[in-house]
Amino acid sequence: MLDARATILDVANLKTVFNTRDGMVHAVNHVSFSLAPGELLGIVGESGSGKSVTMMSLLKLLPMPPAEITDGDITFDGRDVRAMSDDELRRVRGGEIGFIFQDPMTSLNPVFTVGFQIMEPLRIHLGLNKKAARIRAAELLELVGIPDATARLKDFPHQFSGGMRQRVMIAIALACDPKVLIADEPTTALDVTIQAQIIELIKELRQKLGMAIIWITHDLGVIAEIADRVAVMYAGQIVEHAEVSELFKNPQHPYTRALLETLPDMSGTRSKRLRSIDGQPPALGKAPSHCEFAPRCTHAFDRCLKENPKRRDVSDNHDVACWWDAKTGGAADA
Amino acid sequence: MLNYTIRRLFFTIPTLLFISFVIFLILDMAPNDPTGNLPMTIPPEVRENIRKSLGLDAPMYVRYLLWCNQFFINEPLNLLYEWFDWCIGDCENRTRVRSWSTRSPVVDLIVERMPQTLWVVGMSYVVGILIALPIGVISAYKQYSWFDQIGTFISMIGFSVPTFFTGVLLIVIFSVWIDQDSWFWLPSIYDTTLVVDSWGNFWLQVRQMIMPVMVLALYNAAQLSRFMRASMLDNLSQDYVRTARAKGLKEKTVLLVHVLRNSMIPVVTVIALSVPQVFGGAIITEQIFRVNGLGQLLIIGIQGADIPLVQTLTFIFAVLIVLFNLVADILYGLLDPRIRYD
Numbered sequence: 127m128l129d130a131r132a133t134i135l136d137v138a139n140l141k142t143v144f145n146t147r148d149g150m151v152h153a154v155n156h157v158s159f160s161l162a163p164g165e166l167l168g169i170v171g172e173s174g175s176g177k178s179v180t181m182m183s184l185l186k187l188l189p190m191p192p193a194e195i196t197d198g199d200i201t202f203d204g205r206d207v208r209a210m211s212d213d214e215l216r217r218v219r220g221g222e223i224g225f226i227f228q229d230p231m232t233s234l235n236p237v238f239t240v241g242f243q244i245m246e247p248l249r250i251h252l253g254l255n256k257k258a259a260r261i262r263a264a265e266l267l268e269l270v271g272i273p274d275a276t277a278r279l280k281d282f283p284h285q286f287s288g289g290m291r292q293r294v295m296i297a298i299a300l301a302c303d304p305k306v307l308i309a310d311e312p313t314t315a316l317d318v319t320i321q322a323q324i325i326e327l328i329k330e331l332r333q334k335l336g337m338a339i340i341w342i343t344h345d346l347g348v349i350a351e352i353a354d355r356v357a358v359m360y361a362g363q364i365v366e367h368a369e370v371s372e373l374f375k376n377p378q379h380p381y382t383r384a385l386l387e388t389l390p391d392m393s394g395t396r397s398k399r400l401r402s403i404d405g406q407p408p409a410l411g412k413a414p415s416h417c418e419f420a421p422r423c424t425h426a427f428d429r430c431l432k433e434n435p436k437r438r439d440v441s442d443n444h445d446v447a448c449w450w451d452a453k454t455g456g457a458a459d460a
Numbered sequence: 461m462l463n464y465t466i467r468r469l470f471f472t473i474p475t476l477l478f479i480s481f482v483i484f485l486i487l488d489m490a491p492n493d494p495t496g497n498l499p500m501t502i503p504p505e506v507r508e509n510i511r512k513s514l515g516l517d518a519p520m521y522v523r524y525l526l527w528c529n530q531f532f533i534n535e536p537l538n539l540l541y542e543w544f545d546w547c548i549g550d551c552e553n554r555t556r557v558r559s560w561s562t563r564s565p566v567v568d569l570i571v572e573r574m575p576q577t578l579w580v581v582g583m584s585y586v587v588g589i590l591i592a593l594p595i596g597v598i599s600a601y602k603q604y605s606w607f608d609q610i611g612t613f614i615s616m617i618g619f620s621v622p623t624f625f626t627g628v629l630l631i632v633i634f635s636v637w638i639d640q641d642s643w644f645w646l647p648s649i650y651d652t653t654l655v656v657d658s659w660g661n662f663w664l665q666v667r668q669m670i671m672p673v674m675v676l677a678l679y680n681a682a683q684l685s686r687f688m689r690a691s692m693l694d695n696l697s698q699d700y701v702r703t704a705r706a707k708g709l710k711e712k713t714v715l716l717v718h719v720l721r722n723s724m725i726p727v728v729t730v731i732a733l734s735v736p737q738v739f740g741g742a743i744i745t746e747q748i749f750r751v752n753g754l755g756q757l758l759i760i761g762i763q764g765a766d767i768p769l770v771q772t773l774t775f776i777f778a779v780l781i782v783l784f785n786l787v788a789d790i791l792y793g794l795l796d797p798r799i800r801y802d
Contacts, residue, residue, distance in 0.1 A: 189704055212711075220708035227706075232699040236798060237721050247707045282797040298707060 133201075134305055134338050135161040136186075140198035142176075142183045147189055152410045153179045155362040156172035156197070161306065166332065166339045168353030168370065170385070171347060177360035181308050185219050186373075203305060221251035224299030224337075228311040230291035234283040240267075240294050241279030244301060249281055251302045266297040269334075271327060289320035293327065300331065307339045313348065325352060346389055350374060354404065355443070358382050361408050361418035364437065380423045380447040425450040427457065445456045464792060464801035472782050479778045480531075483771055484524045492765035494560050514560055530557045531772060535567055557772050561764045566772045569757060576652055577753030581742040584673040588680030589731060594728075595681070600696060601715060611685065618682030627675045627748040634671060634719020646671050652750040672749040676742055682736075687730055691723040698722075725795045732788035736780035 142154035154176045162165050171177050182188045184197055186208065200207035201427065202218065210218070219225075227233045234243060241366065244266055245259040254262060267275035270293040283291055292312060299307055309328065313321040331353060332339060343349060349356055349371060357367040368380040377383045384403045405422035417423070422428035429449045437447040438458065451458040494514060495507045515523060534554045540546045556565040595615075599608040618626075635648035646666045656665050695701065696719055704714045743755030754773065761769035793799045 185706070187702060192549070216708040218708070219706055225706035227699060227703060234706065235700040235718050235722070237725075237796060238718075244702045246704075246709065251708060284798045298703070364788065402486070433699055 127369075129343060132162060133160040134163045134203055136199075136201040137180075137184065138199045138201075138438075140180065140183060140200065141196045142179055142193060143196055144193050149411055152413050153193075153362050154183060155414055157359075157362070157364055158198075159357055159364060159367065161338050161340060163305065163338050164332075164336050166341060166352055167339060168349040168356040169342045169359060170344060170349055170356060171359035172344055172407060174410075175359040176410075177359050178310050179362075180359070181225075181310055181340065181342060184308070185223060186215060187219070187225075199314045215234045215306075217251065218278070220247040220299075220304075221302045222304050223308060224294070224302070224304035226299045226307065226309045226312045229315045230288055230295055231315065232262070232289055233295055233314050239280055239282055240286070243283075244279070244294070244298050244330070247298060247301045262301070263297075264280055266301055267294070269300070269331070270294070272297075279382045289323060290317055292316060292320075292324055296324075296327065296331070300335065300337075303335065304337055307337050309339060309340075310342045314343070314345075321348075328352070346385060354395065358385070361414065363418065363447065364417065365448065366446045368439070368440075372444050374453075376440075376444070378440050378444070378452045379419075379448045380425050380450065381419045382446075383452075423450075425455075429457065461790070461793060461801060464793075465786070468786050468789070472786070475776075476779060479527070479782075480523065480771075480775050483774050483778070484520075484527065487767050487771055488520050488523075492767075494765045494767070497764060521677060527557065527771060528769065530555055531775070540566075544594060557768050559761070559766050559769045561761075561766045561769075566597065566769050569769065570754065570773065570776070570790065573752060573754050573757050574753050576650070577746070577755065580650070580669060580672045580746070580749075580751050580753065581738045581755075583669065584676030584739075584742075585680055585738050587673055587677040588684060591677065592681040592684035593688055593727075595685040597605060597692055597715070597720065597723075599689040600692030600723075603693065608689075610780075611689075615682035615685050618644070618678040621688070623675050623679055623745050624748060625676060627671070627745055629674060630671045631748070650749045652752050666778060672742075672745055672751055675748075676745055682725070684730070688723065688727050691726050692719060695719045695722045721795075725792065728795060729788045730793050732784055732791055735784045735787075736777060739780055 127349055136160045140154055140157045141152075144153055146150040157176070157180050159167065168369060169177050169180070178320050179193075180189065183193070184200055184202075186195070195208065198208075203222065205214075207215070207218070234240070241260065244263040245254075245256070246258040248254045248262050249256075252259075252262075263279055264276045267278060272278055272290060272293055273377065278286075283294070286294060296312075307328075312328070313324050316324060327341070341349070341353060346390055353370045354371045355368065356370050356380065357364045358373075359365065360381050366373065366377070366382045367377075368376075373382065374386070380405075384401075387401045387404065390400055403422060408418050408421070414434045416432055417426070417430040417435055420426040423430065427449070433449070435447045437445045439445045449458055450456075494516070495502070495510050498507070498510075504690075511517065515526065518526075534556055537548050538551075538554055538556060539553045540548065557567065558564065559566050559569060562569065565701055595611050599611045602608055630646075631648040634644065634646040638645045648671070650668050650672060651664075654661060654665055654668070656662050666732070701714060701719060704718045705711075709718075741753075743759060745751070746753045746755040747759065756768065758773050760766070761773065793801050
């Protein structure tokens with residue numbers, strides 16, 4: 127694992143479970159990653175792989191109970207997040223770490239004006255008065271590319287289109303100049319052209335403001351376009367983690383490989399059938415005792431069903447949690 | 461919004477005329493006889509004359525038009541005269557809607573009864589709302605907690621046990637079992653003649669209001685707190701709540717500003733829609749505690765076949781219902797920016 131550089135956010139061994147009526151659900155299983163200032167980390171995985179829960183766990187945004195963080199360390203900007211009081215946590219939320227969520231149609235409160243909703247974090251975190259907050263809110267709307275910003279502060283969310291609402295969400299997330307922006311599938315609910323615009327916007331804002339970004343998605347195409355590093359999640363664990371070009375060039379984990387194969391091939395003239403991964407993602411009722419991907423894996427052998435692999439380094443900036451060695455096609459040494 | 465309100469008000473006119481006609485028709489078709497309560501010894505010719513003197517010999521449409529004239533024209537003119545001294549037409553000898561049994565103008569009877577009903581039923585409504593809203597909010601926020609479970613149980617009881625049972629139960633406990641000298645003793649009969657002019661009288665007034673108000677408040681609160689809870693739960697799981705938390709807002713702000721504001725939209729509508737019940741709905745409770753309010757007036761009118769009284773009172777309830785439907789729609793538009801009427 128890489129850790130030579132300075133980190134703004136470091137997560138080690140994070141474990142989050144949900145205590146439900148039908149028993150415990152192991153949503154996040156000992157996830158570790160770190161984020162350098164200004165870096166963009168992509169997190170990929172299918173639905174239910176624990177991407178969002180991991181991010182929500184960071185600032186205890188999950189309903190607790192049923193959710194519970196049972197293990198791990200979260201260090202943000204040199205401070206221990208898990209030990210923080212509610213007040214300290216609130217200062218970090220929206221102040222130092224901004225969030226953008228998946229569905230802009232429902233993420234804004236329908237009965238308050240957009241201006242009110244952007245001004246809220248400005249007033250509580252930066253202590254601005256109403257007038258100053260209003261001016262800053264208009265600047266923010268302009269920054270995210272909404273024309274006629276001052277007038278639009280008085281509008282309600284339903285008067286904006288989906289893409290525009292997501293821009294408003296970005297404005298809210300960036301209101302207090304956060305050090306980290308967590309974008310939880312920010313383009314999933316948008317159509318493709320709007321998606322491209324939002325990606326462009328975030329790229330641009332990142333250059334301007336220099337915050338670090340964690341970008342959660344299930345779209346490998348988006349990751350290829352914007353991320354510096356990628357972590358692939360499966361069943362609540364990071365199964366592979368590498369610099370983005372390295373991952374696409376040299377995928378190690380059978381799951382990553384399978385994911386890459388499911389991408390449609392745009393180069394050929396003849397359309398092939400789209401590939402899919404056979405089987406279902408596992409139910410998370412038990413803590414992983416073996417490789418969770420093994421039942422769907424084409425390379426699985428007996429060890430895969432007995433022991434859960436730890437992440438091992440493949441090269442600098444590239445690690446994988448798998449017993450199978452992609453280079454030799456046999457069992458790995460570790 | 462103003463345009464919309466005016467247009468709606470305009471449309472209520474034919475609606476109300478139609479309603480008044482239907483009420484008149486139903487009452488006319490009902491098998492009742494205003495002379496039915498008179499002694500059997502009165503000969504049939506005399507009975508016939510009494511009927512004639514009440515105008516019952518005229519055809520139905522004539523009687524309806526007469527009532528319309530009295531209620532829609534003469535009564536408002538009379539109000540103008542009595543309140544502002546504006547005299548239009550013959551002010552002293554105007555024919556007003558008169559009760560058959562008491563011979564006094566129906567509107568005067570209603571005005572006389574209104575304060576008792578408004579005090580008791582209105583107060584119970586206010587108390588009910590004040591109890592229900594916090595219970596609903598807390599029950600939803602702490603879903604399945606002890607508080608929620610107990611609240612659910614009590615509102616189930618309050619909702620399913622009729623007021624004629626809870627009313628009598630309270631009377632048995634607080635007026636019968638408890639000693640009359642005790643501090644907790646409450647009068648079972650509401651004394652309308654009590655004039656509040658001192659603290660002592662005020663205290664008496666409060667004491668005689670406690671039981672009827674509590675009986676009705678329990679019933680109202682039971683209904684409303686369930687509604688509030690459901691509405692809060694609907695909103696608590698919404699994405700915008702997560703956004704509000706992610707902004708770093710205090711839990712109190714999230715709950716009482718973001719969630720409550722959204723949850724109040726349907727609740728306010730329900731509250732507005734049930735205001736007419738305050739005027740007419742507490743018939744049973746008024747009977748039990750002998751509060752001589754509007755509900756009791758209606759019952760007496762029905763029992764005595766006092767058609768003008770029943771007709772007028774029922775029509776006024778209808779007006780209130782139509783009016784508060786409009787109020788509910790307007791409030792809905794004011795609270796929810798997504799609703800636009802123009």
